[in-house]
Amino acid sequence: MKKTIVIISATIFVFLFLFNIQAGKTKNVEVSIEQSTTFSEEEIHDAITVVKRKFKEFRGCELTDLWYDENQSNEYAKDYLTYGNGSTNGIEEENVIVLISNFDVNASGGDGSFQPNSTETNWKWILVRDDKHDKWRVDDWGY
Template sequence: MKKTIVVISVTIFIFLFMFNIQAGKTKNVQVSIEESIKFSEEEIHDALTVVKRKFKGYRGCELTELWYDENQSNKDAKDYLIYGNGSTNGIKEENVIVLLSNFDVNASGGDGSFEPNSTESNWKWILIRDDKNDKWSVDDWGY
């Protein structure tokens, strides 16, 4: 019985260890927040946290930079509202924030959708909320 428990425990430990190696890394990310008229510092930090959480699903990748640039965010938010999901989901402009990031992809190519041993630059994260009191959620990402 003790041997069975030890074997199961070791198997679970190995599985969890392998999962953590594969998960997208966000520990050493450099964060930059430009001064904002549109959003409070807390609102921007909440959005950053949501992106970091989402990035954990980017196996074999390491988030190196994550930033908020109000001019770029406003431009990308308007594009999202005209050409993206915002054209159909009824989200108001004040409930859209766009963050940018750079990240490195390891030799495995992440989940296979990225070039191995590459860097993805200016990757957009479009976050939305229903109103000012709601939490952000990632609605779209990419270029």
């Protein structure tokens, strides 16, 4: 009987702990997409979906704005290809897209790496794919 009570108590504790972890929120994000000559609207939307999925790992944070600006994306992509992972991983320029975001951090400071009760602005999301037919994946993020 005691063993059963201990197991049930441990299960309840784990359940409460797991549900107390606040996944990054993306429900009310304002999305803006500038006209692009580089990527189709579908390609940009696919990249947005990947960023939203990744953002759920940002505990205690809420994504407020996410946008694609072709000039900024191209500039950041060139930096990535010259100085970042793109300088060594063989990714072609047409397979790099950069989205930009703002997000709020709650009192917990997210995972502890952000200033509590702050807003992160112009946060870059660098997404890559192996070729035009592959899915986007987040390769890097930050400033």
